Amino acid sequence: MTDPGRLELLVCTYEHAMYRTALAILGDCHEAEDAVQDAFVKYLEKAPAFASGEHERAWLLRVLINGCKSRLRAPWRRRTTPLLDTYPAAAEEERLALEEISALPPKERAVIHLYYYEGYPTAEIAALTGEREGTVRSRLTRARARLRELLKGET
Template sequence: MTQSNRLEDVIPAYENTLYRAALAILGDPQEAEDVVQEAFLRLWEKDPAFESPAHQRSWLLKVTVNGCKSRLRSPWRRRTAPLLESYPAADPEEQAVLEVIQSLPPKDRAALHLYYYEGYQTAEIAAMTGWREGTVRSRLARARDKLRELLKGEWE
């Protein structure tokens, strides 16, 4: 493992970012933890050379998103149901918003999270997910419309 990829430095720097992304996509804390652990394991196994910390962060997020996509395709996941009764939030208002976001399809949640919470542009999201840029923009627009409609009843 190269000096710039030392796990002791990388894990504390990126674990929360990767976990939040995986949780937003999968909606299951245990699966999100597993995907993050697999991303760090992949970093350790591959030991890629990075141009900058931003490149390293982007690579780790892409590995995490791909791991989430693999888990969502798994036949085992289709046979199970989520057990969460509530989602972690700071206050009841934020709790309601998180539950509405979790009701969106996983691909829409992924686009929203990467765009709004991680600050990536549509081209970067397209590169991470393998979607076209137009697909990313349409997923974002569709997710915003769904959120607007769902939250309209929530805030009235």
């Protein structure tokens, strides 16, 4: 990367979307911050050239998702427990929904986040996660069904 202002523009443009994606996958705010930082470092190391901003965003998200998957496979992660009893949210209903989403397995959390919060269609989610489109659709269906059951049990 030859332009130093380019990285600053890149971070300002994509940091929030990348952080939300990492947080949805990892479920830990500190790990999500580290994963986003690692993705930007990889961008600096590789200095790829892109045809458009959309390709750039897709590349960054792909690197981020792969990094999150690696973090989930780490042996030390299996020996930790979450510290938060509740998650901060604007309203009680929103907090409950976030807790239910965080109770989903990481792969289902990821597709829910990419589909509903980032607005990606299933074909693009499949390309980002490296899985088949049918797998993404079935994970989305399973996640919706689990959320429906979890939320129905609370009312």
